[in-house]
Amino acid sequence: MSKTYIIANWKMNLMPKEAILQAKNIAKEYKSLKGKKDLELVICPSFTEIAAIAKILQPTGVFLGSQDVFWEEKGSYTSSISANTLKEYGCKYVIIGHSERRKLLNESNESINLKIKAALKAGLIPILCIGETFTERQAGQKESVLFDQVLNGLKDIWLKKGDSLLIAYEPVWVIGSGQAVDPDEAEITQAAIKRSLLEFMPAGVVADNIFVLYGGSVNGMNVKSFLSKPSIDGVLVGGASIDIEKFKPIINYK
Numbered sequence: 739m740s741k742t743y744i745i746a747n748w749k750m751n752l753m754p755k756e757a758i759l760q761a762k763n764i765a766k767e768y769k770s771l772k773g774k775k776d777l778e779l780v781i782c783p784s785f786t787e788i789a790a791i792a793k794i795l796q797p798t799g800v801f802l803g804s805q806d807v808f809w810e811e812k813g814s815y816t817s818s819i820s821a822n823t824l825k826e827y828g829c830k831y832v833i834i835g836h837s838e839r840r841k842l843l844n845e846s847n848e849s850i851n852l853k854i855k856a857a858l859k860a861g862l863i864p865i866l867c868i869g870e871t872f873t874e875r876q877a878g879q880k881e882s883v884l885f886d887q888v889l890n891g892l893k894d895i896w897l898k899k900g901d902s903l904l905i906a907y908e909p910v911w912v913i914g915s916g917q918a919v920d921p922d923e924a925e926i927t928q929a930a931i932k933r934s935l936l937e938f939m940p941a942g943v944v945a946d947n948i949f950v951l952y953g954g955s956v957n958g959m960n961v962k963s964f965l966s967k968p969s970i971d972g973v974l975v976g977g978a979s980i981d982i983e984k985f986k987p988i989i990n991y992k
């Protein structure tokens with residue numbers, strides 16, 4: 739059975755106590771959900787809340803992810819967190835290359851590629867974020883930007899049997915805007931992303947090991963229109979995931 743991914747990216751929005759409360763609320767909502775066998779629900783809090791939230795989620799079936807990782811395993815890398823550390827704390831997923839990090843922290847496709855390799859080596863599932871800016875879109879560069887991010891982000895990466903990789907297509911210009919892209923456009927783009935993978939990955943790997951999500955102003959009203967599209971395997975949710983009343987209808991999208 740193929741899974742539907744709903745991934746909460748809390749960014750830097752919640753204070754520690756708020757994050758703990760939101761994790762408990764989400765776990766409670768998940769517990770009461772019917773027909774959830776095919777749902778993979780993931781929470782990505784700040785690094786500082788990972789240990790506490792791991793304990794809350796551990797018995798629930800809701801999974802934990804981090805919002806970033808460093809590519810080295812160990813050493814003199816002040817402020818950095820390794821993939822093995824995240825794994826030991828109970829993370830299953832890691833978001834890599836979010837547009838906010840690309841823009842504000844100059845994260846490059848090269849460093850993103852190293853982080854994906856480190857995550858896979860540690861047994862984490864990377865969530866590679868890609869997306870075009872409004873200017874790039876206006877200039878007709880959307881496809882070339884996305885393919886460049888996919889090609890360079892995944893350079894020299896060979897998924898082994900049992901490895902998974904998620905790609906989140908998040909058009910930069912709709913993130914946090916309250917206005918998602920048209921689900922039909924998202925579907926066409928996601929299908930094109932999957933086709934672009936076929937140029938450098940075996941078809942079996944693309945079909946079985948790689949899943950493509952949509953992100954950008956997903957809310958309770960529009961979530962179903964995205965998740966009902968055949969090429970959209972899930973959603974990456976920012977703003978609507980930090981408020982339980984807004985997140986409930988997303989979890990209950992069916």
Ligand code: 13P
Nearest residue numbers: 747913914954955976977
């Ligand atoms: P919003 O859902 O707030 O638009 O954020 C999307 C996002 O950036 C998730 O990673």
